[in-house]
Every structure is written in structure tokens, then in C-alpha cells.
Amino acid sequence: MENKPRKPADIGPRIPMPEQPADERVRNFSEVTLGFTLDQAVEEAERCLQCKKPLCQKGCPVEIDIKSFIAKLVDKDVSGAYEVIRKTNSLPAVCGRVCPQESQCEGMCILGKKNEPVAIGRLERYIADAFMASDACEEITGTHECALVREDLQVACIGAGPASLTVAGYLASKGIKVTLFEGLHEPGGVLIYGIPEFRLPKSIVGREVNALKDLGVEIRTNWVGGKTITIQDLQDDGYDAIFIGVGAGLPRFLNIPGDNLVGVFSANEYLTRVNLGRAYDFPNYDTPTFKANDVVVIGGGNVAMDAARTAKRMGAERVSIVYRRTQDEMPARLEELHHAIEEAIEIRALCGPLAFNPGESGRLETMTVQKMCLGEPDDSGRRSPVCIEGETEEIPCDMAVVAVGTRPNPILLEATPDLELNKWGYIAADPETGETSMENVFAGGDIVTGAATVISAMGAGRRAAQEIAKRLL
């Protein structure tokens, strides 16, 4: 009986993820989802059909051998499962929390056709959190010995976000000396300044970063690529290869009247103040933000969800999300949207921003939006929003947070005229190797693709690191 293959119809629903109740968690910054227990994780793992030809792995940008790690987890071999993940993913505790699994691994899971897919992301997170390595070397290499650092080979990464951390993890495990040059005062990039504590605790990022340090990776903060140090300087200093992972950069604003009013923030500014600056603990921390009662967030992606949920936790009475299309077209991770709605964040769909309006004090007082409806599908197949003539609405708000994406940060690009750019102004890089127009200079993540996900940046970092290792070793 045991060997008889199970059918999708035999499998029960997903094990629910324990989480803080919505009314409680909107008053704190602690992590919303609490994580599985071992029993819950094993029970969820047992839902996996162990397909002969698993599709989930194809859906993963770093091609984790998902089937194998789940099989190990069913056997309660947590460290074995960790080793499988770690072979291709250097930040599993992060990815388990922030990947858009529904459009990647879980989106491909065969169970998802008629039932709910296996909760792969939650299992990955469980394994990463539960695996208490006896030391950091074990955590990274899967052995008790750290790879010897080959001081004769050195690679520099500009930026210390997901892409660079992945490059560092991969190359360090091959014994290559890696130095990360980070512009801000803390490494982690978007994992630190962007994604809020309640979704990705900083201690998790810190643990992953420390594990890299223990492997001999050097991290220098306050070094701005293109300002404090240039690519030319790094080449002159003898770095054998350079990886550029500086992120997307400048926030876009709406280009409507009142864009620069006091009270209008970019999501980057608002989140950086609260996350990197710990403004949620002002005045114990010096970085301020104001207390707002009526907050409007513009955008439909993960950043918009993060900003809206942060505003709620900062004490706003009403938070709404203004979006041009409908909830179905929102690019945000499904779980974030659900969590936002549970936290009483109002979704104002089919509203296009027209203007921010000042009150007598000169500060933001209302926002005017244009009512829209969905028209014919455009080239991308999505139904595009169309204005409903004459129908506008004025929304009272004392804070507006604009989360409509970014454009390329010019600092490194202006300092490196030899670097060829693509037609969108991002760095042109070989999709297979990540190499730029400059020899042995690689790039990956948002500075190549424009704003995307943590995991796609990590995928790019991994491909570049593989190529670098191939050339150097």
C-alpha cells in the first residue's frame, strides 16, 4: 500500500500558518506569521506527491531541489533538508518569507490545479529557521570546515543587497575572497531599508549576513560605488572580478500637481525612515516621521502593501491603497494583499491619481482621484484602465505614500561612462552570465532589470557568481 502513488484527490487542504491576530499585530512591528512547528511542517511536507518530474523546481529562479528537501523533511531530517536548499540558495530564511511563491514554485505545483499547492515557501522558512547550525561554516557549506580563503583571488561587489549577498555566499564557499562595498551604514539592501520588520525580521537578515562574514566575506559600509570608490579604483586595486548590485534607485513620483507638498513621501523614504532609521521608536532613535491619521498609499505592488501596513502600525486611523486597475491585477504577493485586507486597509481600486491638494497650512490635505473602469485588453493581455469622464473623488489625507516604482540611480552609471546601458537606462548585462560591456565586470538585480523581486536578484547573482568562479578557478 505504502508504495502506491497518491493522487491529488487524496490530499487534504494546506496546514494553516500560525499568525498574530490582525487586531493585535497592527499595534506592533513583530513578525506577522509565526512559522510552523515541526509537526505542522512534517504534515505539510507529507502533502507533497513527490512527482517523478517535479515542476516546482522549474518555477524557482535559483532552482532549489524542492522535491528532495521536502522528502528529507518528511523524514524529519531538518539539517539534510537545509543542506539541499543551501546548495543553491544562500538566503533561505529570507526567501521563505518574501518570495512570490504563488507565481514561482507553488504556482507550478501540480496540487494547485484542483487543490492548494504544497506550502513550499513556508517549509523553506521552517527549515532555515529550525536548522541551528553548530557554526556558521556548517550553515553555509554543509560541512564543519570553512573553505580556505584564497587571498590571491578577490572579487568586489558594489552594494550589499540580495544579489551581492548571493554572489558573496557562492564565491566564498569556493574559497574566493569577496569584499562588499555598501553605500548605507548597514548591509542587506532592500532587506534592511525596504522590507519591514513585521514581514522580515532584521535579526534574520543579520544572521544570514553574519554567516557570510564567518566565511571570510568582508563588508565595508559607507562606501558608495561611484563616489567613495569607482570601478576603475577596484580594478587598480587588483580585484579579479567586480559585481554591480546597487539596486534600482530613484523613486518615481506621479508628476501631478502637489507632488512635492509636505506630507507626500516616496515609499522608499517612508520605509527607509521607519526600517533603516527605526522611526517607529522615535525619539529613542533620532530619525523622525510624522504621525498621520489618514494615509493614502498609491500603487499595487509589495512596496505599496509594506507602506500601507507600516502606516497602520505607526498609528494611522485610516489607510487606503489607491490603484488604477482592480485588485486582481495587483502585482503584490497574494499573502501581503490578504494580510493588508485583514488589517483593515481599504483598497480603492479603479482610482487614478490626479492631484495632491494643500490645506491652509500648505501641507497635504486631500488627494483628487479619477474614477476608472477596465477597458479592452492591451498588448500585455491585461485590461487597461480607462477614465470615466467627469467622475472624480477627493480623498482626505494628511500623508500620501507613492509606491509606483523606481528609475535608474545615476551615481555609479555617471561615474562609469564605459558601462553600456539598455534602452531603459539600466545596465546592459548578458542574461546568461551577467557580464556587462566591461570585461570581468558583472551586474545583476534591479540595476539590470528595473525593480523586481529579491529572488530574481538572487538568481542573477547566482548566475554571475557561477561564471566568475568558472573564470577564476
Add this chain to the structure above:
Amino acid sequence: MGFKILKKEELIPGQTSLFVIDAPQIAKKAMPGNFVIIRIDENGERIPLTIADKDREAGTITIVFLVVGKSTAQLNMLQEGDDILDVCGPLGKATHIEKQGTVICVGGGTGIAAMHHIAKGHWEAGNHVVALIGARTENLLLFRCELNGFCPEVMVATDDGSVGHKGFVTEVLKDRLERDSNVTEVVAIGPVPMMEAVAKVTEPFGVKTTVSLNSIMVDGIGMCGACRCSVDGKTKFACVDGPEFDGHKVDFSELKARLWQFKEQEDESMGKFKKECTCHGK
């Protein structure tokens, strides 16, 4: 690991200080017009300060700051030998400097320090540099000796007439522009009302006028847009597009409103600091 303060000079006791900071990598790259972002300690905020000078050989940069809030008050309590946790830079676009003729560099208050670095750059490029500095009274005039060291002309205005012209720098500037048609550029650094007034004075003369904006910043590397300002009707980021812009095109009233946006929080922070800081006010 931090950045050591090698020298502290209280230029105006309790109000304005000069630090020489050990920062070889920044010194190597610093140009007139650049700024740094500093963070004093783990709980600190990131604040921008203009680089007033650098010594590439010694590997140092000089900053001069006015105590305006909690962070600068705390900074002013640091002494020689203390560390500043984070110093990041040099940031912003360097001043555009070319040999062009006569350049009048106007500095007000603490802005004189930043102006001094730019004046030096223009002088090194072979321009005839006229320094024009102003303050309430004589002993608040910073960098007068340093400017006298290389500027062929240093003009002074004080509110109380204790030295130089009694009144504003703008009056001296207007008089000079009326008499001297060889002025190719005016650079103004100081309080926003002063820079705005300078731009108003120079406009009828059609003289190129450069101002340096001291916007609120968070990262200082283009990520957040806190420092955005309107120049010629377009939104610019002071940290990556500036901090220097054409003074005739800057929307100064928007700049002033944005500079005051956290007034309430700044007062709260300062109040807490004063209460907790036992050595303050002694």
C-alpha cells in the same frame, strides 16, 4: 569602527564648531560642492553636512556645523579623539568650476565654511575670486582669515556694522554688480532667505547664480527623494542632481516648507535630549 575627530575648534562657542575628521578615502575624492552624510551613533539619524575643506595628504576632511537640533547639539558635544560612527561620501555633484573671470562667492553664517571650499576651487582654477561674507556681528564671521589667505578681495557685511558694511550682503552685492560688469558668476551659500535674496538681486543683471541647497536628506544617495526640490518647474533630487542649482530657477518657498516639515518632531527630540543630557547648559 568609526571616524576619528582629529581636531575640534569651537568657532562660536555652543553654536558652531569645526571638526577635522580622519577619512582618507573621502578626502581622496572630495571636491568643492560635495557633502557627507554622517550618523553619530547606533541610534542616530543620517544628516548631510557640506565638506568645508579636505587635505588629501593628511587624509582628512573638515566639516563646520551649526547647532540647529538634537543631532547637531549631540555632535557638538563630541571632543577630539571621539569617533563619529558613520561618515559617508563624498556625495552630490561637485561644483562646476572653470576659468571664466570674476566670481563672487557669497557666504552667510555657517554657509561661509562651505562657500570657502568652492571659492578655493575657483581660485585654483585661475578665477578672480571676490568673497562676500555676512553675519550678525563681527565675531560670528567664520573663515575670514582663511578667505583672506587666497581671495584678492574679501568684502564684509554685518547687521550691527561692527565691521564692513552695516546691513546685508545683498546690498554690497548689488552695489558691486552695478559697478562691475565683469562678474561672470555669483555663488551663494547660506540660509535659504539669503540665497533667495541673492538670486533676486542678481537676476536683473543676468549674472549666472549658483546656490547650494541644504535640503533634508535620509540616504543622500538618490534612494528616497526626501531632498526633492523644484528647479525650473521640474523635480530634482538635491543629493544626486545637486546640491547646487541655478538660483534663478529654484522654487525657494517650496524648499522652505520642506525644510520645516519635521519641526514638531525636531522640537520633541531636542526637548528629550535637553532633559536627559546632564552636562547641557552648564
